[in-house]
Amino acid sequence: MRLVIGNKNWSTWSLRPWLVLKRMGASFEEVTVQLRREETPADIAPLSPSGKVPALIDDDLTIWDSLAICEYLADKFPKAGLWPADLAARGLARAASAEMHSGFPSLRGECPMDLKLRTKADLTEATMTDVRRIVRLWSDLRARFEGQGPFLVGQWSIADAYFTPVATRFRSYGIALSDYGDTGAAGRYAEALLATPEFRVWEEAARAEP
Numbered sequence: 001m002r003l004v005i006g007n008k009n010w011s012t013w014s015l016r017p018w019l020v021l022k023r024m025g026a027s028f029e030e031v032t033v034q035l036r037r038e039e040t041p042a043d044i045a046p047l048s049p050s051g052k053v054p055a056l057i058d059d060d061l062t063i064w065d066s067l068a069i070c071e072y073l074a075d076k077f078p079k080a081g082l083w084p085a086d087l088a089a090r091g092l093a094r095a096a097s098a099e100m101h102s103g104f105p106s107l108r109g110e111c112p113m114d115l116k117l118r119t120k121a122d123l124t125e126a127t128m129t130d131v132r133r134i135v136r137l138w139s140d141l142r143a144r145f146e147g148q149g150p151f152l153v154g155q156w157s158i159a160d161a162y163f164t165p166v167a168t169r170f171r172s173y174g175i176a177l178s179d180y181g182d183t184g185a186a187g188r189y190a191e192a193l194l195a196t197p198e199f200r201v202w203e204e205a206a207r208a209e210p
């Protein structure tokens with residue numbers, strides 16, 4: 001398998017399936033396309049029909065879009081446990097991932113992932129609303145699955161891949177979750193996401209990018 005990704009410092013959508021592949025211990029080749037360049041569309045075109053990264057190339061099949069790639073991997077490798085076995089936990093993990101994949105436009109637009117950045121941002125009301133919702137979502141699921149592990153629904157799942165870039169944004173833009181309703185669980189969850197060995201490998205590679 002080959003995973004086509006963008007720059008590690010910026011490409012949140014690439015980070016998600018990359019984390020999933022690493023977490024499951026899959027062997028795959030990374031193909032990196034430099035984003036934000038004049039030649040970027042021409043470089044992506046032969047690799048991804050949507051003109052966007054990530055894309056997973058598995059023999060003669062190309063799957064584009066981060067969530068479809070994660071679902072494809074979960075289907076192809078059912079023993080990897082990429083979604084929880086429990087029906088309720090799986091439904092909730094999927095709902096959280098889908099909400100991230102399609103939502104929070106204000107946070108995404110105002111606070112793009114930049115792993116090297118540390119600042120204190122003045123957020124707009126719309127972004128503050130996004131942050132409050134994320135804190136609520138994380139707090140509710142952590143309360144429900146607290147006894148089952150440190151991740152969103154206990155054990156690590158695709159949902160955690162979806163929220164790892166969000167945790168980096170909170171860190172980069174100096175967003176204190178306690179200002180948005182967190183009583184501790186959301187902050188601890190964000191720390192757990194940033195502490196996984198897989199994310200640390202990605203982050204180190206991002207730091208080395210020019």
Ligand SMILES: N[C@@H](CCC(=O)N[C@@H](CS)C(=O)NCC(=O)O)C(=O)O
Nearest residue numbers: 011012013035040052053054065066
């Ligand atoms: N919904 C898509 C979004 C993919 C996306 O927007 N990728 C960006 C990079 S993170 C991209 O390829 N942009 C093309 C460009 O910068 O020219 C997914 O989940 O994969």
